[in-house]
Amino acid sequence: MNLHIFKSIPELNENLIKYVIEIANQSIATKGRFDFVLTGGNSPKELYKEISTTFKDKIDWTKVYFFFGDERYVLPDHKDYNGLMAKETLFNNLQTPEDHIFYFDTTLPPADSAKAYKAALDKHFNGEEIVFDLILLGMGDDAHTASIFPETELVKSIHQTVESVWVEKLDTYRISLTAPLINKAKNIAFITFGENKANALKHVIGDEQKDYFVYPAQLIKPLDGNLDWFVDDKATGFLDL
Numbered sequence: 001m002n003l004h005i006f007k008s009i010p011e012l013n014e015n016l017i018k019y020v021i022e023i024a025n026q027s028i029a030t031k032g033r034f035d036f037v038l039t040g041g042n043s044p045k046e047l048y049k050e051i052s053t054t055f056k057d058k059i060d061w062t063k064v065y066f067f068f069g070d071e072r073y074v075l076p077d078h079k080d081y082n083g084l085m086a087k088e089t090l091f092n093n094l095q096t097p098e099d100h101i102f103y104f105d106t107t108l109p110p111a112d113s114a115k116a117y118k119a120a121l122d123k124h125f126n127g128e129e130i131v132f133d134l135i136l137l138g139m140g141d142d143a144h145t146a147s148i149f150p151e152t153e154l155v156k157s158i159h160q161t162v163e164s165v166w167v168e169k170l171d172t173y174r175i176s177l178t179a180p181l182i183n184k185a186k187n188i189a190f191i192t193f194g195e196n197k198a199n200a201l202k203h204v205i206g207d208e209q210k211d212y213f214v215y216p217a218q219l220i221k222p223l224d225g226n227l228d229w230f231v232d233d234k235a236t237g238f239l240d241l
């Protein structure tokens with residue numbers, strides 16, 4: 001695991017963008033495309049804006065396919081829909097064709113939406129193993145990642161798939177890639193900043209004794225790939241470094 005600590009969010013974003021560009025170009029050179037899983041939430045908004053404007057010409061975007069690690073169970077025009085956030089901060093700037101974006105269909109019942117997403121992934125990967133080139137993840141202050149929330153059924157999933165889950169404390173469904181599927185990626189990077197993430201980060205990367213049910217982000221351990229954390233010094237405030 002590589003921990004990259006920055007003094008400011010712009011510095012963090014700039015370095016994470018360089019990392020994304022390198023992996024994108026490597027993937028395009030070796031396999032002809034870049035399968036890129038986006039995180040939702042607030043943390044990546046500036047990153048998406050920057051990479052699709054200032055750094056737009058650094059990647060051949062016609063070779064990039066976008067996926068989501070998770071989705072909130074709201075309709076696609078709802079302000080909380082991760083896909084809408086990515087559209088407004090990234091896809092609109094890049095004029096990404098619709099057939100390069102894999103949105104969750106939240107007009108379906110949650111379990112059907114998860115099933116449809118898995119089927120779309122199987123089709124894209126042509127029936128072969130689903131191995132993403134890069135998965136970007138965020139982490140909530142409760143140590144959830146993607147939509148794997150503490151004390152939910154998804155923590156226990158042993159399947160490399162996509163599942164819907166009831167999140168009692170939010171009183172809503174979520175749809176998410178499972179940890180075993182995420183862990184097959186070639187590269188996984190977390191973007192995490194702010195004091196409110198410090199306690200979770202301390203437990204997720206600092207605890208020897210794991211407690212996945214309480215700190216689900218501890219589940220993220222790539223099988224053969226690389227794991228990088230891009231964090232700021234506020235988020236590392238409780239870590240013994």
Ligand SMILES: O=C1O[C@H](COP(=O)(O)O)[C@@H](O)[C@H](O)[C@H]1O
Nearest residue numbers: 039040041042043138139140146
């Ligand atoms: O609900 C979600 O939260 C996490 C963390 O979001 P952030 O706003 O704290 O950055 C995010 O990674 C996930 O995609 C999203 O659905």
